[in-house]
Amino acid sequence: MRRAIFPGSFDPITLGHEDIIKRAIPLFDEIVIAIGVNAEKKYMFSLEERKRFIEETFKNEPSVTVISYEGLTIDLCKKLEANFILRGLRNPADFEFEKAIAHTNRYLSKIETVFLLTAAKTSYISSSIVRDVLRNGGEYQKLVPKAVRLK
DSSP states (O other): OOEEEEEEOOTTOOHHHHHHHHHHGGGOSEEEEEEEOOTTSOOSSOHHHHHHHHHHHTTTOTTEEEEEEOSOHHHHHHHHTOOEEEEEEOSHHHHHHHHHHHHHHHHHHOOEEEEEEOOGGGTTOOHHHHHHHHHTTOOGGGTSOTTOOOO
16 A cells, blocks of 8 residues: 655645645545644644544545644654655755754654645745734635634
8 A cells, every 4th residue: 555644734724735635635645634743833723623624625525634743754654554754845955954854753663755846826835824824814814724713
C-alpha cells in the first residue's frame, strides 16, 4: 500500500493545501493528513476546528483521513507504516527548507518525501497570510476551502 503522510499545522487549511491533496490522491492509496501539535505554538484555530475544516473539505474522499500527532513525523510514518511524506512547494525558499528536512528524514528513516509544486493560482497563499487577513477583517473566504468559515 502506498500511504503518504501530509503533515502540517493547517492553521487553517488553505486552497493551496487542498490543491496539493487533491492532486496527490491519484498517486497514493491513502493520504493521512497529520495535524502536528506543538505546545510551544499559539494557534488561531483549535485542534478540533482545524480537524473539522479538513474532514469537511475531504468528506467525499475515502482515501483521505485526518489525525493529530505529536513528535517526529518519521516516528508517525513508522507507526502508521507510511512510506512517504507529502509536501507542497510554493517557492524556492520552501524548497530549501523542505529539502533539508527531507534529507534528514531519509537519513534517519529511509522514508521518501514527495514534493508537489503548488498551482500557480494558489502559490502565494499561506496559512500565515490567511491568519493576517482574518485578523484584519479581510476576505479570507477567497483563500480557504468552503469548510473554513467563521460564524
